Amino acid sequence: MNSSNGNGSMSTASSSGAWNGRDQFPAGLRVLVVDDDQTCLMVFEKMLKTCLYQVTKCNKAETALSVLREHKNEFDIVISDVHMPDMDGFELLKHINSEMDLPVILISADARKQVVMKGVTYGACDYLIKPVRIETLKNIWQHVVRKKARNTF
Amino acid sequence: MDRNRLHNQVASMRRSLFDQGYLDDQFIQLEELQDDTNPNFVQEVVTLFYNDSARLIQNIEQALNSGPIDFCKLDDYMHQFKGSSSSIGAKKVTNECTAFREYCNAENAEGCIRSFQQVKQEYAILKRKLEVYLQTVRQASQTA
Numbered sequence: 001m002n003s004s005n006g007n008g009s010m011s012t013a014s015s016s017g018a019w020n021g022r023d024q025f026p027a028g029l030r031v032l033v034v035d036d037d038q039t040c041l042m043v044f045e046k047m048l049k050t051c052l053y054q055v056t057k058c059n060k061a062e063t064a065l066s067v068l069r070e071h072k073n074e075f076d077i078v079i080s081d082v083h084m085p086d087m088d089g090f091e092l093l094k095h096i097n098s099e100m101d102l103p104v105i106l107i108s109a110d111a112r113k114q115v116v117m118k119g120v121t122y123g124a125c126d127y128l129i130k131p132v133r134i135e136t137l138k139n140i141w142q143h144v145v146r147k148k149a150r151n152t153f
Numbered sequence: 154m155d156r157n158r159l160h161n162q163v164a165s166m167r168r169s170l171f172d173q174g175y176l177d178d179q180f181i182q183l184e185e186l187q188d189d190t191n192p193n194f195v196q197e198v199v200t201l202f203y204n205d206s207a208r209l210i211q212n213i214e215q216a217l218n219s220g221p222i223d224f225c226k227l228d229d230y231m232h233q234f235k236g237s238s239s240s241i242g243a244k245k246v247t248n249e250c251t252a253f254r255e256y257c258n259a260e261n262a263e264g265c266i267r268s269f270q271q272v273k274q275e276y277a278i279l280k281r282k283l284e285v286y287l288q289t290v291r292q293a294s295q296t297a
Contacts, residue, residue: 016227037236038204038205038242040240042201042239043183043186043198046186047182081236134186
């Protein structure tokens, strides 16, 4: 597990949904990215950093889950590959949804409708097909805001 | 002048890699990600890809050659291969992976074996061309 910190501050978003003290938003968005493929993980990390997000990467779902459990409220969004040995993206998604309130984006090279459908019905806030372009990642902050707004109203 | 010649060589090699369908848009994404903080990004990603691929090819080879074929496992490996090849923009390799997976889904052993030869071939060609291209890029950047 690799943690790359853009800024040292850790701010807890308030329940009113306001983004306290984070004028640079979405810069500094705290992203956890999970993929067992190291080539993909390296590309994602670089893309996310280029978006000025704070990136933590994991190559296993179990590790990602422990990180999330140990560091609750320190992440804004999770991006996870679907196809991973041991725990896959769907299982990780289920755990996250039952234990915490984080938006999860699933990614896969698998574009088959039934798999995408599964992701959506399991509660992924988005399902992206590999290869993912940086333009797509620039917009992921919307899922964070949307979720917070839903929780507030 | 050496420098101009090298730069022209780089440009024409690059153009041909795209024109001949070896690389697609995703490779441009990688090039655009390369910057002063990561001046060798493209080479690093490509090297990771070679490592991942070597391992996957070996696994697939083993799976095809050991007793009754486990199509699920094969599909798994090829799915991974497709994921990483598409992430670097290796167009022809990715297409061959897709073809292989169709044979897998149809549980067509003969088809899988034939298709895998194609995957390996395309991968070998791409690797060779990319190595030469990136080496030329390096040379060109060194003749300042």
